[in-house]
């Protein structure tokens with residue numbers, strides 16, 4: 001049976017400079033989806049590439065004192081090396097300077113002139129060279145490009161125009177008939193309100209003031225507007241316009257595209273101009289355009305001039321590609337903006353990869369060797385705790401599938417990490433070392449079997465996201481190929497006993513937070529957030545214990561304050577990912593909270609009111625700008641709000657729909 005096709009693309013990047021961590025973000029996200037779809041039995045076509053024409057590239061090459069082609073080749077080599085280091089599994093890489101592309105663009109342009117969609121006129125207006133986009137006087141913001149805020153130039157030249165206006169009604173109808181075409185939903189409203197409702201102008205589609213581009217055959221002084229040239233890559237790469245029957249078949253197979261992944265700044269080109277070009281060519285439109293958010297720095301956008309650009313190769317070299325792939329996909333909900341901080345990176349690596357995942361795998365392999373001679377034993381009778389873990393594992397597969405179908409990578413990873421944490425908890429609770437000591441060998445065998453089965457489930461579940469770990473773990477645990485397919489996850493317990501398990505070494509090192517942040521600061525040039533020293537003052541410590549526990553009298557008796565004082569308190573929505581008891585402290589729980597752009601550890605005095613496992617998943621309100629303190633030797637960075645009355649206490653929660661990191665005011 002032929003596999004169903006799935007075609008996914010990233011934007012083609014401008015090779016005017018090396019790429020940064022933001023570009024890597026899109027490519028890693030598309031890679032995770034491509035790997036996931038392959039695991040689910042699809043015939044995937046994953047395309048990325050480079051957008052090599054236009055004024056910006058020509059100017060950059062001139063500034064570098066190099067012939068344009070040489071300038072491009074050097075950067076493209078760097079980009080392809082980046083994708084190799086990140087284990088990007090693209091099936092093709094298109095360069096818009098390749099003849100397979102240029103020839104087809106020339107032909108398309110001629111055809112569109114012949115059929116009257118493109119006509120000759122004169123352009124007078126503004127142009128933003130870094131974004132390669134045209135703007136009218138009305139659209140400028142304070143005289144600058146409304147997209148990137150940079151200077152624009154006045155352009156007056158003879159140009160070809162595309163009759164966009166002719167297709168507007170059909171486009172709006174398409175939006176209406178295909179409610180999932182633009183994701184997230186909010187971006188669709190932005191397109192309609194900002195660009196379509198004010199009246200869609202015909203688009204200028206050629207330039208005559210420079211010559212680095214595809215020339216219009218009938219009037220070669222015109223070069224094709226770089227966006228028309230670039231967008232067309234999505235069809236030229238898979239054979240559109242080719243005479244070769246094999247390529248024609250390829251085009252039939254993969255078009256229309258299942259999803260274009262694009263940053264929010266270029267949604268406009270992909271959801272207005274691109275569909276209209278396709279309509280004019282009589283081709284079906286893409287099924288979905290997903291406009292994701294941007295990775296920002298604390299001081300805003302990443303930019304060379306601010307000197308805050310993060311080179312992904314430096315991070316990969318230091319932490320490995322799996323760590324960076326995980327961080328990018330976990331840190332920010334796809335669709336929203338997120339802030340890159342060294343603290344956020346180190347915390348993810350320490351908590352999620354070393355403490356949770358690495359630990360689970362290492363403990364399991366070590367105990368298998370200590371207590372079972374390194375061979376997976378056959379299980380005996382299953383107890384409730386075993387059934388519960390099995391049920392969670394099977395449910396996790398369904399949850400991950402649902403979130404992957406919605407392209408919610410961080411949520412899919414959150415699902416997996418619930419299982420990882422539960423796997424660790426299972427080991428703590430069943431205590432194989434005690435079973436061994438007490439000689440309960442049948443129970444020990446069951447527990448060890450379930451531990452390895454949990455590792456197997458997790459290995460397969462993380463394989464769209466992490467590219468190296470699944471192979472390493474499969475080799476260490478000697479999983480059979482049929483034990484690492486997605487379908488093999490349909491039943492927890494399907495693992496064959498008898499496999500050898502090598503003891504191995506921890507897969508992710510635990511990092512020293514302060515040393516690492518300092519190293520990252522030097523490596524990336526990004527300044528660190530100050531982490532205060534441990535406070536010895538009883539007063540300060542008391543203040544950091546949840547006010548709900550300590551200050552039960554609410555406002556009674558407290559001094560009146562003005563809004564200025566209140567507004568100094570920063571409150572945000574956070575989601576509890578994990579909670580555990582603080583050793584030796586009856587009242588305290590150590591809680592990991594996801595604040596959208598960062599992960600926080602908060603020690604809270606609510607152990608009397610909540611069991612740790614009741615808390616995972618709850619959306620709570622966090623005071624985020626409290627001075628960090630150590631409580632019973634454990635760092636606490638923030639406070640949870642709770643309502644209390646007599647001996648009752650309830651955390652203040654917000655609905656699931658509110659995103660992590662949303663400000664509470």
Ligand code: MSP
Pocket residue numbers: 010011012013014021022023025026051230231232261262263264265266293294295296302
């Ligand atoms: N060449 C065009 C795309 C043509 S597609 C037919 C282009 N190139 S770009 O190199 O400037 O940007 C490529 C992609 O990277 C865009 O989707 C953009 O949103 C994304 N990003 C640029 N900076 C980013 C972050 N800081 N964070 C996340 N994505 C980032 O536009």
